[in-house]
Amino acid sequence: MSKILDKKLLSRDVVQMKLLAPEIASERQAGQFIIVQVDSDFSERIPLTIADADAEEGSITIIFQIVGKSTLKLAQKNVGDHVENLLGPLGKPTHIEKAGTVVCVGGGIGVAPLHPIAQAMKKAGNRVITIIGARNKDLLILEDEMRAIADELIVCTDDGSYGRKCLVTEPLREICEKGGVDLAVAIGPAIMMKFCAETTRPFGVLTYASLNTIMVDGTGMCGGCRVTVGNETKFVCVDGPEFDAHLVDFDNMMLRLRSYKPQEQDANHECRLQAAIDELQR
Amino acid sequence: MSYIPADELRKEAESLINEIDFTSLKPKDRLKIPMQEMPAQEPKARAKNIQEVALGYFEEQVKLEAERCLQCKNAPCIKGCPVAIDIPGFIKAAAEGDYQKSVNIIKQSSMLPAICGRVCPQETQCMAECTVGKSLKDLDKSVAIGRIERFVADWERAKGKMSVPEIAPPTGKKVGIVGSGPAGLTAAADVRKAGHEVVLFEAFHKLGGVMIYGIPEFRLPKEILDKEIDNLLSMGVQIKKNFLVGRTRKVKDLIEKDGFDALFIGTGAGLPNFMNIEGENLVGVSSANEFLTRANLMKAYNPDKADTPIFTGKRTAVIGGGNVAMDAARMALRVGAEEVYVIYRRTEKEMPARREEVAHAKEEGIIFNFLSSPVRIIGDETGKVKAVECLRYELGEPDDSGRRKPVAVKGSEFILEMDSVIMALGNSSNPLISQTAPEIGINRWGNITVDEDGKTSMERVYAGGDIVLGAATVILAMGEGRRAAASINRLLAEE
DSSP states (O other), X not given: OEEEEEEEEEETTEEEEEEEOHHHHHHOOTTXXXXXXXXXXXXXXXXXXXXXXXXXXXXXXXXXXXXXXXXXXXXXXXXXXXXXXXXXXESOOOOOOOOSEEEEEEEGGGHHHHHHHHHHHHHTTOXXXXXXXXXXXXXXXXXHHHHHHOSEEEEEESSSSSSEESOTHHHHHHHXXXXXXXXXXXXXXXXXXXXXXXXXXXXXXXXXXXXXOOOSSSSSSSOTTEEEETTEEEEHHHHOSEEEGGGBOHHHHHHHHTTTHHHHHHHSOHHHHHHHHHHHHO | OOOOOHHHHHHHHHHHHHHOOGGGOOHHHHHHSOOOOOOBOOHHHHTTOOSOSBOOXXXXXXXXXXXXXXXXXXXXXXXXXXXXXXXXXXXXXXXXXXXXXXXXXXXXXXXXXXXXXXXXXXXGTGGGGOHHHHHTTOGGGSOOHHHHHHHHHHHHHHHTOOOOOOOOOOOSOEEEEEOOSHHHHHHHHHHHHTTOEEEEEOSSSSSOTHHHHTSOTTTSOHHHHHHHHXXXXXXXXXXXXXXXXXXXXXXXXXXXXXXXXXXXXXXXXXXXXXXXXXTTTSBTEEXXXXXXXXXXXXXXXXTTTOOSOOOOOSEEXXXXXXXXXXXXXXXXXXXXXXXXXXXXXXXXXXXOSOHHHHHHHHHHTOEEEOSEEEEEEEEOTTSBEEEEEEEEEEEEEEOTTSSEEEEEOTTOOEEEEOSEEEEOOOEEEOSHHHHHOTTSOBOTTSOBOOOXXXXXXXXXXXXXXXXXXXXXXXXXXXXXXXXXXXXXXHHHHHO
């Protein structure tokens, strides 16, 4: 049982929640995630990244987008309510070292897991450049938090409603062209991570991507999260979530992410989901 | 084995029981009593529901079956039991109709009789040693020990009051049990009986390990599992669910900072094997663990209520020949597949699955493709499974395991159209403990290595079950739990 301490709508369909979870808060490191299950009987177990934690308060912060029934169920919970099951911290922590200049690229909701990584990279003595992007201004999250960490922050929106009107790969390419980039970390939609990897590849910049595949248990048991990395099958939950982006088969990953789309659409017709999100705004 | 309606089995038993004079049975009379078949749901009906397939003996059948036991002085059956249950003892009590005494005798060795009575591979353990089976030259006709065990356990549960073993006075010592599967639960009970404080850690939100996520409702109803576990925990075991030892807390910290005097690691195998063939990561291919976890633990067989989706293809292939393959195949039928094929590279004779489960699967309409194995999985233009290409095999010379080795027949490729594939090829050891506790030694397969006491290379840390054995069975894991618990109790008594 984990109590909800705080809840905020960051945008129309993105929710930030602070949960009481002292054991996870004290052990978690950058790059790790949790499995959340709203109630034990019929709820789905869903992996969500830990955006922040406060060991003293014993709290962790998660940020998630409402994409289907389970995330909606979680979003409908309020401060003071409980989430029945929370397991974590899961996955290998990000390898943090003093590399020199690190470019952290976050897209959409991917800025949430990127935040603790950028924080740790900065703390380790790196020069941190962050690029954050979203479809439009309303969907942009954690700008102030990222600005507070970064030596340089670039904001992009697809529609130009804020910052530069471009995809995150454009400033990433420019920075790589200038040279002096030692490491890149990209987290966001699979398609964005794929193109970030293609952007840095010609420059030979080591690039990590944190993968968000479908999972059931999160402990290695189900194998549902498997991805092809350098022609080998890896399990995101125990071998990852972070991998060398240049070796990841993103096309297969995108395919697998759509595995249950037909069932999800049945369960959650889009108009119903939209109506529920509208309800949350009130 | 072929299906006989429950009513008929009951009538047969009733008439037989009136014919026999039980006061003066000689061994050769006992050998003449026919083995009692297990009543089961009608195959066509059960293939579409999730309720338990085997219905349990009628009381008349228990009497008859228990009277078949010769009460051998040397009790070879006990040697076949990994937890050394006093089998002749509990069968004698059952034959006398004293079911409470019978179940109490079992509980001296096993706290999970309703579970073991259902899922133990009796035919390769206790029943394989039974004098009755040997005398009749047919081990399938050994005394049906598990069915009697199941009956007395169910009898006690139905009565509503389950007996709890006595617990020694508090010792002030604290023991952590990692994993709530059969090894962990057994170790927890034995350590608790000695008066130590016990904390049971489980990563999932429900207890039972493989018994809850892996074994389907139709073979082991969750209600029975929960009741049996609750009874065990009523001995005063603390539970920490949603706790992944290694990640939520490191093994070392549990010992050094949290004051645990000893730990038992029974985390199971739990990393599904794949074949490393082309197309294995296509949409529609899953491990049996994933498929069964979605179905059992997440209750995806109930789509009206469950949020967790599951593949319900029309044609499903299950690769493998163990109990897990049978469970996955039969579950696939129940969640909507129209045709289910089991693809196994040896013949039926070599299949590791229990004969009873194979027979049940056949009755339900599962199609078996023996002597064949997939070489690649073919996808459609959207990346979903479309077909499985297989190769035929024939049996060659026996290999190290004593089984005849399957040899591929060149040029024998054939294609089976499928829209989902379930890989039931066993599990490797989960790397989590070894990743996070380098102090604990492992072998080259990643299994934790232990000495004859079940102790690992780390002080105060013991291990047992599948994480030590590789994938095995419920009862073997229980045996491991007992052995390690005895060592822990010895260690703590000496201090």
